Amino acid sequence: MWQRILFLIIACNLFVVKAQQNDSISLKNGIDKPSIISLHHFGIFSSRINQNFKTSANLNTSFSFNYASGNLFHPFVEAYIPKDPLVQEQQSQLIWYHRNFHFVDQETTPADYMNIIIDAVIKEFKFQLNIPINKQNELDVSLRSYLITKGKYPFSIFTSDESIEWFHSNIAGGEDPYGRRYYGLNQVNFKYTDRNGNILELHNNDFFISGIELNHFYYPSFLINKRKNLFFNFGTHLGINITKYNPSIDIGASANAIKKFVLKNNNEFHFGVGTSALRKNIINFNNVVDLGNNPYLATFESEIEFTKYTKKKNYNSFGINYQVQTRYNKLKEADYYRLIGKWKEINGxxxxxFSTLYDNLSYWSFLYTYAQPKFKITLYFREDLEVNNSPDVQTGISLTISK
Structure with a gap:
């Protein structure tokens, strides 16, 4: 039912876009970039920072609805992490798939134990309110929620298992390169046991509200050079996570720079770069699942965007975004962990x-925006080219209405 409602909302707003006639629109505010944060199976339970590539605070209050869909797949794997420094040193001399550490019991061979299996299409529903404070400050308040699904047609056209495996079989990757077909398409298996014995488990059609985020952005006039079209902004971020798996508070900060190039025909190029740092779980309200023992998540992001104005001064923009995020687990453990899985049954x-929890995550996103004075719609496609399944493929749509 919710899919039909979403379709009707999109259809109605697209009709408004075509029907509305307005001869003028103010120049766009920097780069059009909605929330394109990845639907990572750990990340959805905590806040993360979405870089802000606007050049100034909004003049009017606006409301945004963001919908995203992402496919994640990790076969069942177990991890043993020896606690004895001597054993750690011995294992670090071997490549990870040749390590011979055998866990017997905690007294003779003490080790942390974890296991994980992730197979689902995650849907995100994010509601965001942007409130101007003055010419240099604004506040974003957002609510994020998620639905766990099997990802069947027609509601997951690009992110379904069938679409991804058709691409692998017919274009690139080969037949069932990562075992989706072996385990069965359109399944939900979402279970993680952390090193403390806590269990995170979700099922098909589970829906939950993950948290509330407060983001304050400051646009310092003394750093803005309008003659050179160079702009800066800084953000402070507070995340309140409310699920039973991670009731906690995160805090962070961000910095962004935007350069605008105006072409002879008044079309524009924008280039933005930004970085941020988030301290996860600075306060825990209860026992939480260990969603990565690296307490900090840092992000670097850049985007280039071309904007073409119509005769009525509406516009179309096309953007390419690259983002890299630091790892969820501390890198040193990758030197001596022992991983056990069904390596004979699947191709790779x-x-x-577990191995990708010790890698930086990177993504490429391709965005298209159409805007009129009071309305803006953005579509995006995101691909994980490093095959970290974070997620493998993600698509999204954002609708913004200004007062």
Whole structure:
């Protein structure tokens, strides 16, 4: 039912776009970039920072609805992390798939134990309110929620298992390169046991509100050079996570720079770069699942965007975004962990459920925006070219209405 409602909302707003006639629009405010944060199976339970590539605070209050869909797949894998420094040193001399550490019991061979299996299409529903404070400050308040699904047609056209495996079989990757077909398409298996024995488990059609985020952005006039079209902004971020798996508070900060190039025909190029740092779980309200023992998540992001104005001064913009995020687990553990999975049954990637938690995550996103004075719609496609399944493929749509 919710899919039909979403379709009707999109259809109605697209009709408004075509029907509305307005001869003028103010120049766009920097780069059009909605929330394109990845639907990572750990990340959805905590706040993360979406870089802000606007050049100034909004003049009017606006409301945005963001919908995203992402496919994640990690076969079942177990991890043993020896606690004895001597054993750690011995294992670090071997490549990870040749390590011979055998866990017997905590007294003779003490080790942390974890296991994970992730197979689902995650849907995100994010509601965001932007409130101007003055010419240099604004506040974003957002509510994020998620739905766990099997990802069947027609509601997951690009992110379904069938679409991804058709691409692998017919274009690139080969037949069932990571075992989706072996385990069965259109499944939900979402279970993680952390090193403390806590269990995170979700099922098909589970829906939950993950948290509330407060983001304050400051646009310092003394750093803005309008003659050179160079702009800066700084953000402070507070995330309140409310699920039973991670009731906690995160805090962070961000910095962004935007350069605008105006062409002879008044079309524009924008280039933005930004970085941020988030301290996860600075306060825990209860026992939480260990969603990565690296307490900090840092992000670097850049985007280039071309904007073409119509005769009525509406516009179309096309953007390419690159983002890299630091790892969820501390890198040193990758020197001595022991991973056990069904490596004989599938072609490759059986270890990714844990090995990718020790890698930086990177994504490429391709965005299209159409805007009129009071209305803006953005579509995006995001691809994980490093095959970290974070997620493998993600698509999204954002609708923004200004007062």
């Amino acid at each position: 990637g059986w270890q990714h459920g």
